[in-house]
Amino acid sequence: MVSGVTRGSEKVSRKLRMGMVGGGPGAFIGPVHKMAAELDGKIELVAGAFSQSAERSRAAGISFGIDPARAYASYAEMMEIESRREDGIDFVVIATPNNLHLPVAEAALAAGIAVMSDKPATATYDEVLKLEAAVTKAGLPYGLTHTYAGYSLVREARALCASGKLGAIRKVAVEYLQGWLSKPLETTGQKQAAWRSDPELNGPGGCIGDIGTHAFHLTEYVTGLKVTSLNAALRTVVPERKLDDDCNALLRLGAGASGTLMASQVAAGEANGLRLRVYGENGSIDWKQEDPNRLRVKWLDGPEEIRHAAGGYLSAEARSVTRLPGGHPEGYIEAFAVLYREFADGLTAWKAGNREAMSATLPGIEAGVRGMQFIERAIESNRRESWVEF
Helix, strand or coil: CECCECCCCCCCCCCEEEEEEECCCCCCHHHHHHHHHHCCCCEEEEEEECCCCHHHHHHHHHHHCCCHHHECCCHHHHHHHHCCCCCCCCEEEEECCHHHHHHHHHHHHHCCCEEEECCCCCCCHHHHHHHHHHHHHHCCCEEECCHHHHCHHHHHHHHHHHHCCCCCEEEEEEEEECCCCCCCHHHHCCHHHHHHCCHHHHCCCCHHHHCHHHHHHHHHHHHCCCEEEEEEEEECCCCCCCCCCEEEEEEEEHHHCEEEEEEECCCCCCCCEEEEEEEECCEEEEEECCCCCEEEEEECCCCCEEEECCCCCCCHHHHCCCCCCCCCCCCHHHHHHHHHHHHHHHHHHHHCCCCCCCCCCCCCHHHHHHHHHHHHHHHHHHHHCCCEEC
């Protein structure tokens, strides 16, 4: 099998070759993807179309240390050339504004190249349905970087919910609070604020799409319950801003559970305040992204526990994604790298002929569809000022 073109099966003993679209000069996430992907020694960045400017793409390629000939002027050129190279890329990571997620993914899949994408999966719900069809037709691995799913204690929380020890889950409270958009930063030329505030580049959901989808995904990922209906209120607090920057939603979940979801990017003083609390009949859990190496477990009739990352008493699911001994904190890059490691292992097995190899713990196209549906339903609920079915 030549990378990008399926020709039977291939046993891969080398590093997987990654191409990147986006993530060039001025982007926060490009270097993060590279660091996370390469952390476990299974992947190497070898090509990219890092910017819509050929000059800036070349400059990014130089900064990333890749062959200048493989820093392309467009993603279409990269797919066309890399799919024909004997040493072409095995997969592409999409690190662009949301409006490009669908066309880049479609181009990659059509060229026989697997995809790892930033979230949300696309800019709109209609687009994600097209993406789902393209992934199904291509039969290629697709992963979505809901980074927080990679934390070991998120895996512990997930395992604890699945074990039934908490009892029937009754209530979920999730919040994601940031303050970086408390002022009209998009009017100052700040690149990250500019595209996130532009519905043409970002899609119709502002805060609800950027960080609300993380909170939503974490809720379903940890509890194992699906949201069945919601009642959302979206606000635009900063004058003249085109998209929502502050959101609140009531949730109904399966098995009779209820929940609250709060997301804001105008919560002054907050940095990256993602927090999840799950309340069962017998006990509850509390996890904070800014203190990711501790999980609080509280029992109805028993002492409060603080479970630490790397503890030998943790579930097999949590221990399997832990790299360091206890007391050596692991954070955002390591969690991101967990997803890349699972994607690499799954893609390697897929190349060897195992078409069912992708890990169930790695967010994929189903999570992408659910996330876009959440945005679409939240916007509709806000418009109606009422509950809507999911």
